[in-house]
Amino acid sequence: MTFNKNLVISLTLGIFIGVIGVVQADGTAGTTTDPLVTVSYMELKLKALDDKYLAEVNALKSQIEQLSQGGNSSKGSQLFEIINVPKDSAVYFADSAEFIVRVGKATVIDPNAVGIPDLTAGSKVLNGKGVPIDHHMLVPSNDGRGIVTADDCWMMIKGNYTIISNK
CATH class of the missing domain: 1.20.5 (Single alpha-helices involved in coiled-coils or other helix-helix interfaces)
Known part of the structure; x- marks a missing residue:
């Protein structure tokens, strides 16, 4: 009985590949x-x-x-609203809001260091600086700009805003 050498190699290789496949499928x-x-x-x-x-x-x-x-919001209007903002409160303005501080002291909050345009003086009021009394101010975009009051303030506001009282 003579075996063909290629047949033996093929069978051995087939068995080897079959065993590897069974071991791999065990996971x-x-x-x-x-x-x-x-x-x-x-x-x-x-x-x-x-x-x-x-x-x-x-x-x-x-x-x-x-x-x-801690605060309240207003939808704002197309007319100026007269409001009283308590001492140590923050007022944050939405885009295109306008305001005038009539009585009291307030300073600018400006996280982006671009300032709030003062339309009366034709300049900007920068972060931490006082807001001039009776100056028409404009907040061009809703980016966190606002004011913090050092006294009770009477203000005129046109547009959307949020007041956060720290009391």
Whole structure:
């Protein structure tokens, strides 16, 4: 009985490849040894992401609620509104808001260091500087600009604004 040399090599190689395939298929789905992704694996990962982002959203909602408890908002109008702003309060203006401080002392809040245009003087009032009495001021964009009062202030405001009382 004479065996063909090529037949023996082919059978040995076939058995070897078959054994490797069986060993590789032994891993469980969704592990590092078997990269097959199952629905349950994806649901688990998506649930973890949902929980993470839900916690962040709830934290932001809490911060917004804390800020809104200390202040009140006005929709503003096309006419000047006369309001009294208590001492140590902050007034933040929306875009295109106009205001005039009639009585009291206030300083500019400007996180971007661009100033608030003073239309009466034709200049800008920079962060930390006093707002001149009876000067027409304009806030061009909703970027956190406003004023903080050092005294009780009477103001005229046209447009949207938010008052946050520090009392």
